[in-house]
Amino acid sequence: MAAQERTSSDFTVEIKQTLGGESITRCYQCGTCASSCPVAKMTDRYNPREVIRLALLGQRENVLGSDTIWLCASCYQCQERCPQEVEIADVIYALRNIAIREGKVPKIYAEFAATLTRDGRLVSMSKFLEKKRIEYGLPPLKPTGVEAIRKILSATGFDKLPISGMKGEST
Ligand code: SF4
Ligand code: SF4
Secondary structure: OOOOOOOHHHHHHHHHOOOOOOOHHHOOOOOHHHHHOHHHHHOOOOOHHHHHHHHHOOOHHHHHHOOHHHOOOOOOHHHHHOOOOOOHHHHHHHHHHHHHHOOOOOHHHHHHHHHHHHHOOOOOOOHHHHHHHHHOOOOOOOOOOHHHHHHHHHHOOHHHOOOOOOOOOOO
């Protein structure tokens, strides 16, 4: 096998070496997570058992390149119930973090990241929103202290990610 080829175990090792992904190989595909998952009840586009199965099969591009891993609501119900103590929600975070490093992020999250970097908010204030706040009797929003936020983003390396709005490839 050529040195640069990846095997399914390459992806498994990559996940296990990523914070949160350590427990993935304990999965024996019982499906308890899927039957506990409120998102899986709402849509057949998301099933945590399938995500883990695909990951263990080395389906790297399928797992990281689709928006499926972004549908998890991080409720941890699956993690509470898994008989194998797979930290499923944390595995999903690990997969997201691998995807983020490669700029594979749904457009909406890339936009949130860019707005956070630029304005210190996830969503920009618009004239429309300002007007609505007045209508509802809400006070004007205070400045965000964007310089402090940028310092945090820089210290954590967030601003170097390809989703920070500066280099911006996204799915
Ligand atoms: S509940 Fe645990 S062992 Fe069962 S399929 Fe889900 S992750 Fe795997
Ligand atoms: S943490 Fe995610 S995968 Fe687990 S039950 Fe909640 S929504 Fe489903």
